Amino acid sequence: MKGEYRKIINITDRESFPLDSGKELPSVELAYETYGHLNERGDNAILIAHALTGDAHVASHNPQDSSGWWEGLVGEGKPIDTKKYFVVASNVLGGCYGSTGPGSTNPDTGAPWGLDFPIFTVGDMVRAQYLLCQKLGIKRLSAVVGGSLGGMQALAWAVTYPEYVGKVIPLATGLAATAQQIALSELGRWAIMTDPAWRGGNYQGPGPQRGLGLARMIAMVSYKSPQLFADRFGRGWQGEIKSRAELLGAGSGWDSWPGGFQVESYLHYQGQKLVQRFDANTYLYLTRAMDLYDLARGYGSLLEAVSRIGGPVLVVGLSSDVLYLPQEQAQIANLCRKAGIETHFEIIDSPAGHDGFLVELEEIGALIADFLR
Amino acid sequence: MKGEYRKIINITDRESFPLDSGKELPSVELAYETYGHLNERGDNAILIAHALTGDAHVASHNPQDSSGWWEGLVGEGKPIDTKKYFVVASNVLGGCYGSTGPGSTNPDTGAPWGLDFPIFTVGDMVRAQYLLCQKLGIKRLSAVVGGSLGGMQALAWAVTYPEYVGKVIPLATGLAATAQQIALSELGRWAIMTDPAWRGGNYQGPGPQRGLGLARMIAMVSYKSPQLFADRFGRGWQGEIKSRAELLGAGSGWDSWPGGFQVESYLHYQGQKLVQRFDANTYLYLTRAMDLYDLARGYGSLLEAVSRIGGPVLVVGLSSDVLYLPQEQAQIANLCRKAGIETHFEIIDSPAGHDGFLVELEEIGALIADFLR
Numbered sequence: 001m002k003g004e005y006r007k008i009i010n011i012t013d014r015e016s017f018p019l020d021s022g023k024e025l026p027s028v029e030l031a032y033e034t035y036g037h038l039n040e041r042g043d044n045a046i047l048i049a050h051a052l053t054g055d056a057h058v059a060s061h062n063p064q065d066s067s068g069w070w071e072g073l074v075g076e077g078k079p080i081d082t083k084k085y086f087v088v089a090s091n092v093l094g095g096c097y098g099s100t101g102p103g104s105t106n107p108d109t110g111a112p113w114g115l116d117f118p119i120f121t122v123g124d125m126v127r128a129q130y131l132l133c134q135k136l137g138i139k140r141l142s143a144v145v146g147g148s149l150g151g152m153q154a155l156a157w158a159v160t161y162p163e164y165v166g167k168v169i170p171l172a173t174g175l176a177a178t179a180q181q182i183a184l185s186e187l188g189r190w191a192i193m194t195d196p197a198w199r200g201g202n203y204q205g206p207g208p209q210r211g212l213g214l215a216r217m218i219a220m221v222s223y224k225s226p227q228l229f230a231d232r233f234g235r236g237w238q239g240e241i242k243s244r245a246e247l248l249g250a251g252s253g254w255d256s257w258p259g260g261f262q263v264e265s266y267l268h269y270q271g272q273k274l275v276q277r278f279d280a281n282t283y284l285y286l287t288r289a290m291d292l293y294d295l296a297r298g299y300g301s302l303l304e305a306v307s308r309i310g311g312p313v314l315v316v317g318l319s320s321d322v323l324y325l326p327q328e329q330a331q332i333a334n335l336c337r338k339a340g341i342e343t344h345f346e347i348i349d350s351p352a353g354h355d356g357f358l359v360e361l362e363e364i365g366a367l368i369a370d371f372l373r
Numbered sequence: 374m375k376g377e378y379r380k381i382i383n384i385t386d387r388e389s390f391p392l393d394s395g396k397e398l399p400s401v402e403l404a405y406e407t408y409g410h411l412n413e414r415g416d417n418a419i420l421i422a423h424a425l426t427g428d429a430h431v432a433s434h435n436p437q438d439s440s441g442w443w444e445g446l447v448g449e450g451k452p453i454d455t456k457k458y459f460v461v462a463s464n465v466l467g468g469c470y471g472s473t474g475p476g477s478t479n480p481d482t483g484a485p486w487g488l489d490f491p492i493f494t495v496g497d498m499v500r501a502q503y504l505l506c507q508k509l510g511i512k513r514l515s516a517v518v519g520g521s522l523g524g525m526q527a528l529a530w531a532v533t534y535p536e537y538v539g540k541v542i543p544l545a546t547g548l549a550a551t552a553q554q555i556a557l558s559e560l561g562r563w564a565i566m567t568d569p570a571w572r573g574g575n576y577q578g579p580g581p582q583r584g585l586g587l588a589r590m591i592a593m594v595s596y597k598s599p600q601l602f603a604d605r606f607g608r609g610w611q612g613e614i615k616s617r618a619e620l621l622g623a624g625s626g627w628d629s630w631p632g633g634f635q636v637e638s639y640l641h642y643q644g645q646k647l648v649q650r651f652d653a654n655t656y657l658y659l660t661r662a663m664d665l666y667d668l669a670r671g672y673g674s675l676l677e678a679v680s681r682i683g684g685p686v687l688v689v690g691l692s693s694d695v696l697y698l699p700q701e702q703a704q705i706a707n708l709c710r711k712a713g714i715e716t717h718f719e720i721i722d723s724p725a726g727h728d729g730f731l732v733e734l735e736e737i738g739a740l741i742a743d744f745l746r
Contacts, residue, residue: 158519179602179608183594183636183637184638186633186636194584210567226698228552233552261552263552268563325599
């Protein structure tokens, strides 16, 4: 058995789903995938939480299947070994890969929710995943793991359901969104919202492609590192930047004379690639959920929240991460230790920047495999 | 005498001005200001070069005059003492504060140049300033000083006119634009170019305000530092973000529910402020000149270029600068030392980020005053 491949499940049955905002959703569906077998005690499950533009497809289910975003980490004989563990991953609440979100149909109107979709939080995402785990018969999670937004979910899981969660593995994340992270989120949102094709969120069809593409370009600079860009592109020159030529028309002065540097071309390419696979309103809502993330929410302090965690905890960061600074992972580890939780803390020395949690899989795999042992 | 206040001078007389690109401008005017008196030998002048959105108004000329962008550094009895020095500052070639640029009238068409304005470089800016200095009767510059783009000009001055330049003071700058700096430039340019109001550069009147505002917002994040944002804004909440409400309309779901974090409001405010005072096409051209900046251009290597400098050189950086990293100033200093030039190198410990060269005036003033002595 290779697990379940892109299934969608209604987790609310006929009840509504209450949100942190005080509003509620009439019903919630989550798209999910699973790998391996749940044992009879229902306690060998590992939940993997994805980042901003990720999905439930963490790995391929068979040789013909497309690769997942953590292909190197998840599978038979891999660090998260699906011979041993039942792996579950869902597209987050509010996501655009099959779960209920702003692109879903609003039952009151029969049209997409758009901006009428209520604001939701990382806490809401986790509560929805908890209902999914119940549906799947999981009695207790052996571990919760994720990077970036996925790391926020891992921590929120451990704080919200301490009895239900075993080991906790937050990567490249923090205890609460910083002003810098909020600022960068808002740059992307504003790129989308100032695109006339956004139409106040009521777009049909492709929507604000330029705005979403620019949002991705902005984000990519924060996901990488100055060193990575220097190593990979330096001051390399490239004749044409396709998306710019398309906008400006062939032979226009700006495009034909200066052409572009390779790093510019790379950013345009990344922007256009996301536009093919992501929804603009979803980008607004998920980044907002990240802004609102504060592990202390609902508790007296960060220490009070963290003290609820059973643990053990493995905190991992990347040395060159300019978005979720290594000092933030140090803060997580220090607070966990202060709360008396068994804590392992590693900063991987890498020029990959924040995206290192998606690419430095050898080091991360070794750390996770050790920690799960 | 308080110097000359916002004068505009034709530096090319009836000749055309050749550019690094091989193209030429039919004529060039520069807007400039001066402070203090040029001595009879014509050798007590200090040229101050401005940064991306700066102008020639470095300081007030009298108590009724508006403050300049380096008010604390320039004036009688100040670190750059106008009782002793004749200070000259010009709006750069291509600028939008009185100098010939893409917003000027193209004599061939009678309309603004727009994207027909030729691409120009930091080297072109410096050659234009040299002609200005000639017109003003300056026999030799006692010093050249500037931060960021101004620091590039200071270094280019010293390399291009080694006999003409005495002391050299580059702040918060580097030897050549890095891939990271080019990437950030392109984000701002793309914000402008994807604004339909940009119209391929042929806008009339206010032009692409949203795009230019977003470009400024993006830049502001790179000019500050995560620490500064954390200290100043943290996770502080603010009910309404005016520019967002204006875009979305009062009471729209997105605006009325989440309001905004203070750091978002700050970014919007900064974006709107620049839109009131800057031209979008000029932003494209000046950032491109910064991308193209490479001190080695025209020489065999960076070392060969730097070896031309007479010096001495004072290199200054800011510890928290995430745009022009302290390691870049260290590279300047190391190369100058390798070339046998008297070199002073200081990193100011400050959370102000790149903008520190505009705000940490006490430390910078002390360093400059010492160095000029």
